[in-house]
Amino acid sequence: xxxxxxxxxxxxxxxxxxxxxxxxxxxxxxxxxxxxxxxxxxxxxxxxxxxxxxxxxxxxxxxxxxxxxxxxxxxxxxxxxxxxxxxxxxxxxxxxxxxxxxxxxxxxxxxxxxxxxxxxxxxxxxxxxxxxxxxxxxxxxxxxxxxxxxxxxxxxxxxxxxxxxxxxxxxxxxxxxxxxxxxxxxxxxxxxxxxxxxxxxxxxxxxxxxxxxxxxxxxxxxxxxx
Numbered sequence: 575x576x577x578x579x580x581x582x583x584x585x586x587x588x589x590x591x592x593x594x595x596x597x598x599x600x601x602x603x604x605x606x607x608x609x610x611x612x613x614x615x616x617x618x619x620x621x622x623x624x625x626x627x628x629x630x631x632x633x634x635x636x637x638x639x640x641x642x643x644x645x646x647x648x649x650x651x652x653x654x655x656x657x658x659x660x661x662x663x664x665x666x667x668x669x670x671x672x673x674x675x676x677x678x679x680x681x682x683x684x685x686x687x688x689x690x691x692x693x694x695x696x697x698x699x700x701x702x703x704x705x706x707x708x709x710x711x712x713x714x715x716x717x718x719x720x721x722x723x724x725x726x727x728x729x730x731x732x733x734x735x736x737x738x739x740x741x742x743x744x745x746x747x748x749x750x751x752x753x754x755x756x757x758x759x760x761x762x763x764x765x766x767x768x769x770x771x772x773x774x775x776x777x778x779x780x781x782x783x784x785x786x787x788x789x790x791x792x793x794x795x796x797x798x799x800x
Contacts, residue, residue: 576653578646578686580637583653596679597666603682604628608661610651610688615661618644622663629665636665637682650686660691 577589584590597603606621622643629636636643647663663686670679 603666605664613657650688662687
């Protein structure tokens with residue numbers, strides 16, 4: 575596996591970050607979880623747009639242009655020969671000192687990892703089962719910092735009911751959160767079939783997403799070629 579770190583590609587064993595990186599010490603950074611289907615990166619521009627918006631909210635200057643981040647993401651997929659997989663794109667505050675002062679960090683770091691992912695047994699991909707919305711609501715954007723802190727999502731598995739449902743998807747005040755399990759493209763048809771999920775999604779983040787997710791997963795468009 576080849577991992578992109580600050581303009582260079584490293585083997586998995588040699589890819590390292592400093593223990594003084596504030597992304598590690600304090601969760602000071604932003605990230606995007608992106609999917610690739612059939613050799614195409616799904617909604618790449620929109621993901622990178624959101625990455626830059628999140629970084630701006632944290633007063634974090636990404637040391638690359640929008641186009642350079644997109645090109646690096648696609649190149650990482652190419653080098654790892656990813657056709658169907660998961661991309662984790664991170665921007666950390668960079669190496670600094672102990673203490674929260676971000677001004678001690680000289681330069682943010684950009685890290686891109688592209689690999690295959692399988693969260694469930696193969697039979698679930700061939701015969702999609704239902705997904706289960708979490709009972710607890712995720713905090714809204716007005717009280718949430720767009721950082722690399724995943725505590726809100728890590729609580730979602732706790733909400734799973736002891737049933738045959740294969741996934742717990744987060745809920746916010748606006749509806750379902752599509753980033754719950756990194757597998758929503760594969761589960762989109764199950765969501766469409768469930769009237770309760772459609773009702774929650776009608777005012778939430780899933781508005782208009784089902785057709786695009788299904789098209790990308792089923793026929794490999796529209797997206798950026800890898």
